[in-house]
Amino acid sequence: MHIPNLPAIRACRPAWNKGCIVGQKRPLLPKHVGAIRVRLEIADNFRDLALFKLAIDSKLRGCDLVELMVADVYAAGQVKERTSIIQSKTQKSVRFEITEGTRKSLLRWMEQPLMVGSEYLWPGRFHERLHISTRQYARLVREWVKSIGLEPSAYGTHSMRRTKVSQIYKKTGNLRAVQLLLGHTKMDSTVRYLGVELEDALAISESVEI
Template sequence: MTIANLPAIRACRPAWNKGRVVGQKRPLMPKPLMPKHVWAIRVRLEIAENHRDLALFNLAIDSKLRGCDLVKLKVADIYASGQIKERASIIQSKTQRPVRFEITEGTRKSILRWMQEPLMVGSEYLWPGRFHERLHISTRQYARLVRDWVISIGLDPTSFGTHSMRRTKVAHIYRKTGNLRAVQLLLGHTKMDSTVRYLGVELEDALAISEAVEI
């Protein structure tokens, strides 16, 4: 009896991407702090008389700088003619493009108080390192400080990071005004697409802005 060569029967497997979201995924960005969180951290640092951390925290919020640029700020970048500048400008390490930022009155006062500390005598950098071979604090040390700040007010440290400092003020500016161009300039982004991704702007945001405008 001849046996026909029949094709093997294979079990049907589900597609590898069944039920999955494929394509580019949004990056996981640390959350911006809420205004109540900002004030809670400030109060704790003031009570502790931690002048360096208070000045660093305030300037991180105001400047919206990346951690790598914030830790390398020099006294001359923000101080001239015996006073703290109301506006300052630096060249960003990542893009090599200038970015300007404001320094509010409360931040100026905290920086002046920090500059009276013995550690600041003769220092070129605004946040000097505690070791001779380190001219300024490192980005890793800055990240540890941010972690300490958010833990001190009962927040989950895994939800916040140094980029939270950078995002906090612009997130609230965007929510209040819907002005993406202003946010782009404040962050020093070269492309609007970067700003849109950075803020996580969605269709719901666009619709909310549109609904608030009547013509």
């Protein structure tokens, strides 16, 4: 009697994301941003304060933020008010602002002994690593949100990227501006990134009278 070859029965493994919050990470609210700033200021944590503020201002992906050079933000004895970099993911230029408070924090950080002779804005602590890694950055973000009582699994490095643009969109409804600030090539990407839904579109429409 012929017995057909049947597929092997494999033990069911638990899903890798079981018990985890998956999907888009939440942006920080203005009150969260203020609370984290205060905690870092009280701790005199010059690097983390400068990194946190620039992450919010720049809206950069973590891979681009950790690789920033001093020359990207500093010239002629002062921190630039605006600058641009080439994004590693798209190889396209994106421009961003550096607000006054962030400029002051960057200057204070660049005066620290660890910055002497460093070409990178966030140097690594070991000679074989020129700058902090994206994994280190993710750990820092986790520590920041945890320090103010937020659930760490709901936030990540993309929370930093989304924080300012979510407020810009909320206040203006200007998707094109958000697209340019994020360096997206397609508007569809911006819509998905912000999680724009029909209700948002209707709310914007209802606020305009003709």
